[in-house]
Amino acid sequence: MAHPDPPYPDDSFSSQALVPLRLVRVVLRERSDQQWIFLAEVSPAKEGNERGFPIVIGTGEAAEIHRLVSGVTPPRPLTHQLTATVVESLGSRVLGVDIVDLRSNTFYAQLRLAVPGTDGSLSQEVSVDARPSDALAIALRSGAPIRVAETVLEQVRSDKAQDVLEDPDDPTAEGLGEETDEIDGSSDEESGDDDLEEGDPGATFEFDE
Secondary structure (H helix, E strand, O other): OOOOOOOOOOOOHHOOOEEEEEEEEEOOOOOEEEEEEEEEEEEOOOOOOEEEEEEEHHHHHHHHHHHHHHHOOOOOOOHHHHHHHHHHOOOEEEEEEEEEEEOOOOEEEEEEEEEEOOOOOOOEEEEEEEOHHHHHHHHHEEEEEEEEEHHHHHOEEEEOOOOOOOOOOOOOOOOEEEOOOOOOOOHHOOOOOOOOOOOOOEEEEEOOO
C-alpha cells in the first residue's frame, strides 16, 4: 500500500540562509533501484572542513546526471532535457535549485525560474516544488547553481565531504536522506546502468570544479 507523501513545507524557509553547493560524486550501483549523489558546499568557512551530504535518488535521475557531467548526449531528448528545453522555449530561464527542508528522511527542493513579466523581460521569479534529483538534473543541464538551507545542511552534514556511504544498502544510515518518491528503476525506460560493466557492483564518479 502506497503511503501518501508528507505535506510540502510552508514558505517559512524563505528567510533562511542558503549555502551554495557543488556536485562532487555520483554513485551508480548495478542491480539496485537506489543510487546516490553527494553534494558539498562551495566555499567552506574553514579550509579543509567542507560540509557535504548524500541523497538517495532513482536510477533514471542518476543516469541523467551522469550523462550531463560526462558530456553524453542521448540521440533523442529525455525527460529532463525536454523540460529544460521547454522552459527556454517559453522565454523563461532556470535560476537554480534550492534544497529547502528535510522531513521524515525526505528532502524537499524548489526549482527557481525567471519568467517574463508584463514588459517581456525576465523580471519575475517563481519557485516550483520538485524532488531534488529532478531539480538538480534540470539545473545542471541549464548551468544553474545549487543551494541548500543552512538548517538542512546542519542536520545531514559530514565534515570534509567524507563518504558516509559505508553501507549503501542501509537507507537509514546517518546523514542519508531519501527522495519524496521511491522509483522502480526496472520500469523506467530511462533507467539502466549502461555505463557499468556486467557484474560490477557499483561505480563511483567524482567531479572537480
